[in-house]
Amino acid sequence: MIKRFFVWAISPMGRIAVVIAGMFVFSLAAFGIYQTQQNPNPQPIQFPHNLHVGLGIQCLYCHPGASKGPSAGLPTISKCWGCHQQIAKTQTSPKLKPMLDAMNNGTNFVWAPVAKVPEFVHFNHRPHIAAGLNCENCHGDMTKVTIAENPQVMNMGWCLNCHRERAGDDEAKLIKLTDCGTCHY
Numbered sequence: 097m098i099k100r101f102f103v104w105a106i107s108p109m110g111r112i113a114v115v116i117a118g119m120f121v122f123s124l125a126a127f128g129i130y131q132t133q134q135n136p137n138p139q140p141i142q143f144p145h146n147l148h149v150g151l152g153i154q155c156l157y158c159h160p161g162a163s164k165g166p167s168a169g170l171p172t173i174s175k176c177w178g179c180h181q182q183i184a185k186t187q188t189s190p191k192l193k194p195m196l197d198a199m200n201n202g203t204n205f206v207w208a209p210v211a212k213v214p215e216f217v218h219f220n221h222r223p224h225i226a227a228g229l230n231c232e233n234c235h236g237d238m239t240k241v242t243i244a245e246n247p248q249v250m251n252m253g254w255c256l257n258c259h260r261e262r263a264g265d266d267e268a269k270l271i272k273l274t275d276c277g278t279c280h281y
């Protein structure tokens with residue numbers, strides 16, 4: 097079977113077919129790559145951080161979990177609607193149409209996770225905020241972010257570098273903050 101395919105593939109008609117099939121596969125692959133680059137994270141609505149943070153809305157208003165526990169949390173649509181129902185543009189802007197549709201259908205936003213560490217790592221926001229770190233220390237300047245993208249820096253070296261730096265001369269703290277069991281258990 098395979099041998100017959102190769103005999104056919106080197107014949108003139110076969111060659112053309114192979115070239116066409118090759119081009120088809122290539123364009124599919126290229127299209128796939130193009131799509132992941134265009135839309136790395138299909139969010140239910142394109143939420144602009146810069147605009148909202150610029151309005152003076154606090155990070156913790158939308159991500160209240162960050163000071164309380166492991167997960168910062170992402171806002172439900174009712175939090176958006178609290179403001180947006182009073183904003184005229186909500187009825188007219190194409191960018192806000194997904195919000196209107198969701199409200200009319202009674203559905204919620206299902207956000208695609210962006211900042212994420214693997215399942216086997218236990219990260220907790222609370223001790224970090226309690227130690228006086230700002231969101232900016234780890235997430236960068238969100239006042240400049242239009243649509244959030246994965247910063248792709250949240251690896252083990254990144255955690256450990258800061259832990260070593262923050263522990264300073266405190267031996268006990270250094271041991272605790274670099275112990276495998278602190279982040280993996």
Ligand code: HEC
Nearest residue numbers: 143148149153154155158170207210211231235238244245
């Ligand atoms: C009005 C609500 C709102 C405010 C205010 C807000 N966010 Fe968000 N944030 C969102 C929503 C909605 C998402 C999910 C959509 C997305 O990822 O773009 C999100 C996602 C994120 C993410 C995950 C995506 C990523 O880039 O890693 C981080 C981190 C984040 N916000 C940090 C912040 C910080 C820091 C502030 C304050 C400077 C802030 N946010 C203010 C609504 C808000």
Ligand code: HEC
Nearest residue numbers: 141142143144148153171175176179180183185189191192
């Ligand atoms: C504290 C009030 C407030 C909250 C909460 C809020 N917004 Fe907004 N949002 C605004 C204001 C004000 C504007 C600017 C409206 C204008 O340009 O007239 C805006 C603009 C936007 C725009 C851009 C619209 C355009 O046409 O340019 C999007 C998209 C948006 N908001 C989505 C959201 C989502 C999603 C949430 C919930 C995660 C949310 N907003 C929560 C006040 C808010």
Ligand code: HEC
Nearest residue numbers: 155159162167168169170211212213219224229230231234
């Ligand atoms: C020490 C670094 C650090 C600080 C400080 C920090 N974050 Fe995070 N944040 C992370 C890491 C790491 C993740 C990924 C967590 C995961 O996958 O479980 C994350 C995830 C998030 C997410 C994604 C969704 C979620 O529920 O976890 C949001 C939103 C977020 N952070 C907001 C904030 C806000 C707001 C602040 C400030 C109040 C803040 N973070 C401070 C490191 C940090």
Ligand code: HEC
Nearest residue numbers: 213218219220223224227233250254255258259262278279
């Ligand atoms: C920008 C600095 C910074 C980064 C980045 C950072 N941490 Fe931390 N981490 C701290 C500080 C400061 C503390 C609190 C130390 C103390 O107790 O005073 C802490 C505490 C912790 C604790 C609690 C330890 C305990 O006392 O039980 C855990 C767990 C932790 N970090 C995990 C992580 C993980 C996982 C990452 C990477 C995904 C990370 N951290 C990234 C600074 C950082």
Ligand code: HEC
Nearest residue numbers: 213214217250251252253255256259273274275276278279
């Ligand atoms: C401060 C938090 C922290 C500590 C302490 C820590 N790790 Fe990790 N580790 C991470 C994070 C975050 C990742 C996931 C990101 C990555 O792969 O770099 C990870 C990933 C890993 C992986 C998977 C590697 C991979 O390429 O996917 C292994 C194995 C691992 N850690 C082993 C260890 C061992 C052994 C120790 C103790 C010597 C340790 N870790 C201490 C945060 C930590």
